[in-house]
Amino acid sequence: MDIILAEGLSKVYPNGQGLHNASFSVSKGEIIGIVGPSGAGKSTLLRLLCGAIFPSEGNLTILGQTMSHLNRQQLQTLRGKIATVYQNFNVIPSLDVARNVFMGKAGKMSFASVVRGTFRLTAKEESEIEEILTTLGIEDKLYERCQELSGGQQQRVAVARAIYSGAELILADEPIASVDPATAELILQLFQSLNKQGKTILLSLHQIDSALKYCSKILAFDHGTIAFNGSPEDYCKSDVSKKLMGNFPERGVKVV
């Protein structure tokens, strides 16, 4: 079954940038690396997929739901099944780590439980959150405010929230662009193990070598269109990789 099916998907911003006529599909259990230079449409695509913005043209079906047919309630339900990790602005700085992770499930809870959770977590919630934080190596920060954490630690909190939410589809928009190499490696490995547990993951990356190492499929964008869609091996051989590299030599990415 296709988790994501996009047909002629377009989202054009007033300045002409955006995404043009993209068609692709994602099956369950894939881990897809979205690559391409800045402004190529990677973020636009991911924001479309999580329902933050809506397509101006084309069809987008996610988990069997057609985006352009959903009402508010259905949209919220669908969003609850998708977890999103951004590059920045992932955590509420004034809340502690536990509450930020707790937010992952807030969409599915009653309003009363959410209010209760902001004041007091149940023992079960606390131990679940702590367990996830342990795999990310920040269990000692459970009740620390996120603004007191480093960028890399904040990003781990965001990943922890994605895991806690139990979402079957995880979207990550440059999750490792602003973290140290060790954290980047940790996050990517975690995504990989989540993928092995059956979760479908889309992540946009500037680090082509990481994408080739961790992803089962590469989706390359250039100027708002899909320039390549296929396996990492084919991507290395393709002209697209050379072209995209050639345009941005200063980034110093190397193809393995």
Next chain:
Amino acid sequence: MKHEKSSILNWVITVVILGIVIISGIDTNFSPSEFLDPGNIKAMTRFTGGLWPPETSPVFLHTVFELLLETVEISIVATVLAIFFALPLSLFAMRPRGEEYSRRVYGSALWSWRWGLYYLSRGVLALLRGVPELMWALIFVVAVGLGPFPGVLALMAHGTGILGKLYAEMFESVDQRLVEMSRVGGMDDLKILVMTRIPLTLPVFLSYTVFRWECNMRSATLLGFVGAGGIGTQLMISMKLFMYQEVSTLIITIFLLVVLVELIGQYLRTRVLDQKGVPCRTPTS
């Protein structure tokens, strides 16, 4: 070309504003020489001379203390009521942002309701704060009679208008990317309020509210002028009876009170900004 045009326009605007200032000054009889008029100087010396020494008879001080207490109480009750009414109004007065606020996603009925409530609450807030406190006090004195109660209502009405707008704007000004992050996690507007907007704005929220209390405190000292309770009542009476020594005591007390309130406000605000009082690091069970 464009640059030329705008700089000419700037000159025109400058000249117009200057003209308005000068005409307004003439129309309001602005003349510093009034201070040097012998008759006025005499009246002023009589007034300032009469201020000293301040009245300190125990009976009067007791009256002042009771009125002072009433003033503080008016401001406290009015502020709490204003928060209570301003919060829900501010939720509706928040401009819906983001692409999902489309007619299609929301459905026509809900969408119309949302925007209808938006304009309604904005209108109500504008009306509440557009009418000055003293005018509200006059209205409520007519409605519920003399005493501190109309004063409470007056400060509440005006305060609701101001706090409601401030809250709405504060909640709106939260980083939109964090709101989007919460929204794509499946949270609805109320949950976003609790887990995103309030945590992000809590210091500002408390700071605005404390500041509003300070303003209410100052306004409460004047309410007595129109018979709506507080220390202003006595100030009015003493002034009318030319009891300048009493006036002197009253002015000093009001000044001390305002300074005290300012100090308390400052303490509360720094405490909030240091986030000592924010419930967040509560360990569980």
